[in-house]
Amino acid sequence: LNVKQVPTKPYEGQKTGTSGLRKKTKDFMQENYLANWIQSLFNALGDEVKGQSLGLGGDGRYFGKEAAQIIIKLAAGNGFKKVVVGQDALMATPAASAMIRRRKLYGGLIMSASHNPGGPDNDFGIKFNYSGGEPAPERITDKIFGETTKVATLNMADIPDIDLSKVGVTKFGDFEVEVVDPVADYLATLSEVFDFGLLRSFLARKDFSLVFDAMHAVTGPYAKRILVEELGAPASCVKDGVPSPDFNGGHPDPNLTYAEELVKIMWAEQAPAFGAASDGDGDRNMILGHKFFVNPSDSVAIIAANAQACIPYFKGGLKGVARSMPTSGALDRVAADLQVPFFETPTGWKFFGNLMDAGKCSVCGEESFGTGGDHIREKDGIFAVLSWLSILAFANKDVPEGGRLTTVQDVAIAHWKKYGRNFFSRYDYEECADADANKMMDHLRAIIAAAKPGDKFGDFVLATADDFEYTDPIDGSKASKQGLRFIFTDGSRIIFRLSGTGSSGSTIRLYIEQYTADPSKLMLDAQEALAPIVKVALEVSKLQEFTSRTSPTVIT
Numbered sequence: 001l002n003v004k005q006v007p008t009k010p011y012e013g014q015k016t017g018t019s020g021l022r023k024k025t026k027d028f029m030q031e032n033y034l035a036n037w038i039q040s041l042f043n044a045l046g047d048e049v050k051g052q053s054l055g056l057g058g059d060g061r062y063f064g065k066e067a068a069q070i071i072i073k074l075a076a077g078n079g080f081k082k083v084v085v086g087q088d089a090l091m092a093t094p095a096a097s098a099m100i101r102r103r104k105l106y107g108g109l110i111m112s113a114s115h116n117p118g119g120p121d122n123d124f125g126i127k128f129n130y131s132g133g134e135p136a137p138e139r140i141t142d143k144i145f146g147e148t149t150k151v152a153t154l155n156m157a158d159i160p161d162i163d164l165s166k167v168g169v170t171k172f173g174d175f176e177v178e179v180v181d182p183v184a185d186y187l188a189t190l191s192e193v194f195d196f197g198l199l200r201s202f203l204a205r206k207d208f209s210l211v212f213d214a215m216h217a218v219t220g221p222y223a224k225r226i227l228v229e230e231l232g233a234p235a236s237c238v239k240d241g242v243p244s245p246d247f248n249g250g251h252p253d254p255n256l257t258y259a260e261e262l263v264k265i266m267w268a269e270q271a272p273a274f275g276a277a278s279d280g281d282g283d284r285n286m287i288l289g290h291k292f293f294v295n296p297s298d299s300v301a302i303i304a305a306n307a308q309a310c311i312p313y314f315k316g317g318l319k320g321v322a323r324s325m326p327t328s329g330a331l332d333r334v335a336a337d338l339q340v341p342f343f344e345t346p347t348g349w350k351f352f353g354n355l356m357d358a359g360k361c362s363v364c365g366e367e368s369f370g371t372g373g374d375h376i377r378e379k380d381g382i383f384a385v386l387s388w389l390s391i392l393a394f395a396n397k398d399v400p401e402g403g404r405l406t407t408v409q410d411v412a413i414a415h416w417k418k419y420g421r422n423f424f425s426r427y428d429y430e431e432c433a434d435a436d437a438n439k440m441m442d443h444l445r446a447i448i449a450a451a452k453p454g455d456k457f458g459d460f461v462l463a464t465a466d467d468f469e470y471t472d473p474i475d476g477s478k479a480s481k482q483g484l485r486f487i488f489t490d491g492s493r494i495i496f497r498l499s500g501t502g503s504s505g506s507t508i509r510l511y512i513e514q515y516t517a518d519p520s521k522l523m524l525d526a527q528e529a530l531a532p533i534v535k536v537a538l539e540v541s542k543l544q545e546f547t548s549r550t551s552p553t554v555i556t
């Protein structure tokens, strides 16, 4: 194999955020921009990459196929013996995690900017996952960043572009590229987690119907294969199932704002019983019933509460559960009830991996439409969908066809009746000016520094306020400045963070939570129930004053 030493110069700002490096596609298309980051990654990993196998795939967005060719040449040039790549350079994030684990690969690269819009004028991204299938921890991402500031030479194998459209192996001396079906490994893993027989017979019921919105992103082929071919749902249940390089001009984020077409379907008088959507790279999910939204913080709690009974993989019980800090405390109550260990981690999936590897966490989730289990090391949209279908199948197994089916809403209400309800909402103020957002955060830090337990904020009495810090219980690593928290004596919380996944400006996230066990309040609309505490949050932060924003861009 002939390897060329191509001289290069560092680019500034190649720092990874919450989930990999995300920038404008045009930035990534600058000469050697992507290659520099990949070479820096290989430099950071050092000699251990020699002779290893690397997974590769992406969410199908614009520039992915070109990026794959660059990555393959660099992998060969840096001593990998093999690259396993999804056909057409496609691979959903959870599928990449499953593939790395099943094939015992050294690691994998995922070309995705997740729910961010794609195309030449929007975003591209890249992320490295390690041999357990988990996103690289911060000690690695910090090292990569260090390397990006001094990268000088690219080791590029002199090989032609690979035909990624056909499954099969191509060899160049000691190096080979295997193009694989991007669904196969993932499907094999899911079939070990769920009772496909139970799901098949449930989906065969004439009184049950579903719709899955792939949002023109990567999960289309997965939904067709898994829901339709394996589980027997009608082909028409997959909406917008052909991946498009710019997601058909849309914003592939499964929430009430961006998945408005699905929302419209589910809020019609005649609607399917179950609706779900996934994001650009297939790791997020939104679950809907008829005219009913399942808050993701509730979803992970409900899945955890029902996992042992409804999902074969969890039949021995849960080893523990975990949620990200801003996610509501609904899961905490389930953990206490099940008497299993509970962990609160910073935002981003990379913090769950250590807990899972140590056998301390079976189910975890984030308020940002992320739900997962320890079958892989990424959040998993289709896992959430199959979990909910399993819960419904189990709840309805004795209901004769045509009888009164237990619905998504019934499951959620039964959960609230048992555990109480954690009202939760997130307000996103997208693309604020960096300076404005930073000033607001500084203002809040000053308030926190001066605050004392017992201080009153509106009707709420402060229990504690801080900037969240996490010490990993497994390896002792610390993550600080993970979000500004005001926790009140009744358990209500106000949290402020700046997003780490955007590609321009600053996105302010405001998370609000309030708990009730009062049966007369369980069915209140979340926005109505939270109005007083939202008011407090906006007053204390002076958000409007600092950013001139009178309303959020997205409300969850």
Ligand code: VG1
Residues within 6 Å of the ligand: 018, 019, 113, 114, 115, 116, 279, 283, 284, 324, 347, 348, 349, 366, 367, 368, 370, 498, 499, 500, 501, 502, 509
């Ligand atoms: C957001 C979410 C976070 C999630 C991350 C990656 O991060 O808040 O919970 O893990 O996106 O998800 P941030 O820093 O923008 O708040 V994905 O589907 O974009 O990989």
Ligand code: CO
Residues within 6 Å of the ligand: 093, 114, 115, 279, 280, 281, 282, 283, 284
């Ligand atoms: Co995603």
